[in-house]
Amino acid sequence: MTDDKRLETILEPERYELSAGPLYCFELDRREFFQLMGCGLAVFCLTPRAEGAETIDERSFAAGQRQPAQIAAWLHIGEDGVISVYTGKAEIGQNIRTSLAQALADELPAPFDSIRMVMADTRLTPYDAGTFGSQTTPRMSPILRKAGAAAREALIQLAAERWGTGAKDLKAEDGKITGPGSKSISYGELTKGKQLMESIAGDPEMKQSSDWAVSGRSIPKVGACEFVTGEHRYASDHALPGMLIGKVLRPAFLGASLKSADLSAAQAMEGVTAVQDGDFIGVAAPDLPTAEAALLAIKAEWTRPDSISSKELYSHLVSTAGRSDGAKESGSLETGFSAAAHTLEAEYTIAYIAHTPLEPRAALAVWQDGGLMVWTGSQRPFGVQEELQRAFRLPPEKVHVIVPDTGSGYGGKHTGEAAVEAARLAKAAGAPVKVIWTRTEEFSWAYVRPAGVIRIKGGVAEDGSVAAWEAHNYNSGSSGLRPMYEFPNQSNVFHRCDSPLRQGSYRGLAATANHFARESFIDELAHAAGMDPLAFRLKNMRDERFIGVLTAAAERFGWKESKSTPERGFGLAAGFEKNSYVATCAEIEIDKNKKRVRVVRVVEAFDCGPVINPDHLNNQIEGMILMGIGGALFESIEFANGNLTNGRLSQYPVPRFKDAPAIETVLMNTQGIYPAGAGETPIVGIAPAIANAIFSSTGKRIRSMPIQPELFA
Amino acid sequence: MAETITLNVNGTDRAVKASPDRMLLWVLRDELGLTGSKYGCGEGQCGACTVLVDGSPRRSCITRLSSVAGKRLTTIEGLAQNGELHPLQQAFIDEDALQCGYCTPGMIVAGAGLLMKKPDPTVDEILDSMQGNVCRCGTYNRIVKAIQRAAKAMKEARP
Ligand code: FES
Ligand code: FES
Numbered sequence A: 001m002t003d004d005k006r007l008e009t010i011l012e013p014e015r016y017e018l019s020a021g022p023l024y025c026f027e028l029d030r031r032e033f034f035q036l037m038g039c040g041l042a043v044f045c046l047t048p049r050a051e052g053a054e055t056i057d058e059r060s061f062a063a064g065q066r067q068p069a070q071i072a073a074w075l076h077i078g079e080d081g082v083i084s085v086y087t088g089k090a091e092i093g094q095n096i097r098t099s100l101a102q103a104l105a106d107e108l109p110a111p112f113d114s115i116r117m118v119m120a121d122t123r124l125t126p127y128d129a130g131t132f133g134s135q136t137t138p139r140m141s142p143i144l145r146k147a148g149a150a151a152r153e154a155l156i157q158l159a160a161e162r163w164g165t166g167a168k169d170l171k172a173e174d175g176k177i178t179g180p181g182s183k184s185i186s187y188g189e190l191t192k193g194k195q196l197m198e199s200i201a202g203d204p205e206m207k208q209s210s211d212w213a214v215s216g217r218s219i220p221k222v223g224a225c226e227f228v229t230g231e232h233r234y235a236s237d238h239a240l241p242g243m244l245i246g247k248v249l250r251p252a253f254l255g256a257s258l259k260s261a262d263l264s265a266a267q268a269m270e271g272v273t274a275v276q277d278g279d280f281i282g283v284a285a286p287d288l289p290t291a292e293a294a295l296l297a298i299k300a301e302w303t304r305p306d307s308i309s310s311k312e313l314y315s316h317l318v319s320t321a322g323r324s325d326g327a328k329e330s331g332s333l334e335t336g337f338s339a340a341a342h343t344l345e346a347e348y349t350i351a352y353i354a355h356t357p358l359e360p361r362a363a364l365a366v367w368q369d370g371g372l373m374v375w376t377g378s379q380r381p382f383g384v385q386e387e388l389q390r391a392f393r394l395p396p397e398k399v400h401v402i403v404p405d406t407g408s409g410y411g412g413k414h415t416g417e418a419a420v421e422a423a424r425l426a427k428a429a430g431a432p433v434k435v436i437w438t439r440t441e442e443f444s445w446a447y448v449r450p451a452g453v454i455r456i457k458g459g460v461a462e463d464g465s466v467a468a469w470e471a472h473n474y475n476s477g478s479s480g481l482r483p484m485y486e487f488p489n490q491s492n493v494f495h496r497c498d499s500p501l502r503q504g505s506y507r508g509l510a511a512t513a514n515h516f517a518r519e520s521f522i523d524e525l526a527h528a529a530g531m532d533p534l535a536f537r538l539k540n541m542r543d544e545r546f547i548g549v550l551t552a553a554a555e556r557f558g559w560k561e562s563k564s565t566p567e568r569g570f571g572l573a574a575g576f577e578k579n580s581y582v583a584t585c586a587e588i589e590i591d592k593n594k595k596r597v598r599v600v601r602v603v604e605a606f607d608c609g610p611v612i613n614p615d616h617l618n619n620q621i622e623g624m625i626l627m628g629i630g631g632a633l634f635e636s637i638e639f640a641n642g643n644l645t646n647g648r649l650s651q652y653p654v655p656r657f658k659d660a661p662a663i664e665t666v667l668m669n670t671q672g673i674y675p676a677g678a679g680e681t682p683i684v685g686i687a688p689a690i691a692n693a694i695f696s697s698t699g700k701r702i703r704s705m706p707i708q709p710e711l712f713a
Numbered sequence B: 001m002a003e004t005i006t007l008n009v010n011g012t013d014r015a016v017k018a019s020p021d022r023m024l025l026w027v028l029r030d031e032l033g034l035t036g037s038k039y040g041c042g043e044g045q046c047g048a049c050t051v052l053v054d055g056s057p058r059r060s061c062i063t064r065l066s067s068v069a070g071k072r073l074t075t076i077e078g079l080a081q082n083g084e085l086h087p088l089q090q091a092f093i094d095e096d097a098l099q100c101g102y103c104t105p106g107m108i109v110a111g112a113g114l115l116m117k118k119p120d121p122t123v124d125e126i127l128d129s130m131q132g133n134v135c136r137c138g139t140y141n142r143i144v145k146a147i148q149r150a151a152k153a154m155k156e157a158r159p
Helices: A003-018 A022-027 A030-037 A056-062 A096-107 A136-163 A187-191 A224-228 A288-297 A310-319 A333-339 A381-392 A417-429 A439-445 A510-529 A533-539 A544-557 A614-634 A686-698 B024-031 B087-094 B104-117 B123-130 B140-157
Strands: A040-046 A071-078 A083-087 A115-119 A171-173 A176-179 A183-186 A195-200 A244-248 A258-262 A273-277 A280-285 A299-302 A324-326 A342-350 A362-368 A371-376 A399-402 A433-436 A452-460 A466-474 A490-495 A568-577 A580-591 A596-607 A662-667 B003-009 B012-018 B050-053 B056-059 B072-074
Touching: A030 A040, A030 A195, A040 A136, A040 A187, A071 A136, A071 A187, A083 A096, A083 A136, A096 A115, A096 A136, A136 A171, A136 A176, A136 A183, A136 A187, A136 A195, A176 A187, A183 A187, A224 B087, A224 B104, A244 A288, A244 A417, A273 A417, A280 A288, A280 A417, A310 A452, A333 A452, A333 A466, A333 A490, A342 A510, A362 A417, A371 A381, A371 A417, A381 A399, A381 A417, A417 A433, A452 A510, A466 A510, A510 A533, A510 A568, A510 A614, A510 A686, A533 A544, A533 A568, A544 A568, A544 A580, A544 A596, A544 A662, A568 A686, A580 A686, A596 A614, A596 A686, A614 A662, A614 A686, A614 B140, B012 B024, B050 B104, B056 B104, B087 B104, B087 B140, B104 B123, B104 B140, B123 B140
Parallel strands: A040 A195, A083 A115, A244 A433, A371 A399, A466 A490, A596 A662, B003 B072
Antiparallel strands: A040 A071, A071 A083, A171 A176, A176 A183, A244 A280, A258 A299, A273 A280, A324 A490, A342 A452, A362 A371, A362 A433, A452 A466, A568 A580, A580 A596, B003 B012, B050 B056, B050 B072
């Protein structure tokens, strides 16, 4: 048995018990545990049960989920000094494999290279709701820090006992405890022959960010070498002996159900297993061409549900508006509007867009001993496990999901379709099956970022202060709907609507749409009040960090000196979401002949608290600006007659090399607070900054995302 | 019909039994176990599957086996020499020119192909030749820097 395999057989039943309550933590079979892990010190971090859900969509995923276990993470310090950390979070390109290890290295403290992160494996790692909502840094990272702090205290205690000195005189540094008279002993040496278990539920004191030594530095990406050599195995790269290639027959129309099917021709093909189970039809074959041929040989008839086209989308959304989740009115809109010197109303539209992670959904499934093992790319290993449990009516201990570092997600990989499909085919074929979605499948059958309609009415007083603000978001979501500005009288309402396409999470989710509308409308108000967009915003801000990012971005950009011309525009936007602040300034060029807007230069200031890894943070910010440019300028999922009409990469443009502007970032690096996550908020400012820049140059106000089609219509 | 076709991959002749119509990408991945070349779109639009054919970048997802028999193929697995990373691989690490890394093999192979032809490319030449490669994580500016950095390192290494 491999080590990991032995570990899972030991841990699984114990972990199950643990969900009953923290007390049972000590019921782990200590001897067996240490036999497996080697002697040393283990620290288990217990967690209050509730894991926050990010959005409506995630909340519905969370419904019916089994209770999260009480362990949030654990670590083991071995005799060899290797520190292994177990967490259910997944690495999808956001570099938490690096940043979490940095956090722990600080707290212990230990050499960065002595830390090994074991992640996103439903047997090896504790339950985790998922890697989304910018939660890893504010939630998981302090958990690991506390584990590190507890381990440090335990190690100091061990050394004190060993040397017969007081713990006060001892210091932990760089993997060693040191004491008076140049005494020094490594963590590994201290734990030799010991079998120590600690569990922490309380609040051991973490280091202040000003005392960080490893965090705050640009440590290179862990495992970078495997990525640049092609050695890293994504889910889609995994293979097993005797493995078959699986393909799924997709419905003829979105939302269609199966009327009839004839699989006989496919079944007659050599080496092919063809399965029908309800509406699911799929094949498994020894190689891809055979699987494709088998799929073609299946005759199926599908129902044709009523459908609308993307042209009717926005009126459809508004007309189906149902339940609304509104923040209550604060202040009085009536008073506000009557005090306003200028009152404006505007409607903004936001198209559906596709995440298009470069690695499409993929899974390799194998059944053994009545249990199921699946490798898949996902942001929610335990969510996929639950989907598989439901699909095959299995208890959790029979479903093992392994998520190798994944070819990105951007909120698009919260579901386990490929895993369920591969498992169903593997069951029928009696062999391991790998399913890799094609890009067209990914476009049509994954979910999209919600489309939306946002209506805002606002009133400005003579002095430029916003006296009244009323916003309605139809369908795209409530995140980031409430302004960070100081508006005395406001109301912000989110209306649920019928979505013709399957929709789900996205980077920043609705915050992108809500910021696009809000920051565009703020510009409209500034214009109505005859004020500079920067001055107008500052006039309506009180929050210091909000003011801080906007001022910093404007200064670095040279806002004052930026004078628009008919071919060149300058725009800015500010935002707040998930506890971080962002301000974005953009310079654009308009090429009327080519019907193109080119973003030439972007300056973005970002405040997520103390920065853990500056270079990785810059990389994230730059990436989000790029991704945001796609949604701002040209990305839009179109559909008609029950199918997408641009569901291929050749029809759906995504940002490429020549779309990349020069990007400068200003990292505020605010100390004295715990850092917020940084993989989402930096995307929210670019679209409105571009729209505002277009207005400054052309006088044309574009109220749709994407911008380009309307600008050149 | 399946035939035995000999491919010269990363300096070694490899015999595969496959139909000459099959796309090179899947033969590399499924038959030869060379999974460094990635599938991203299957229609020549993303470059994740880029390999070098006689030194020139090609989209292996739309390249038929029959068209490369007897040609020199280089995949990402063949770039490092004697345990030493190719200068562009090193430059990707140094510039942190990746996030999820899924586009990276295709980017590096395409960039290495460019550097073979143009050891000292201008930014415009880099953009022109890389425009067909997609990085959804948006690391483009860093990739440009990595290519420039590798060009410089290779120039300095030349006698
Ligand atoms: S997979 Fe070949 S170009 Fe996209
Ligand atoms: S690094 Fe993720 S696609 Fe390029």
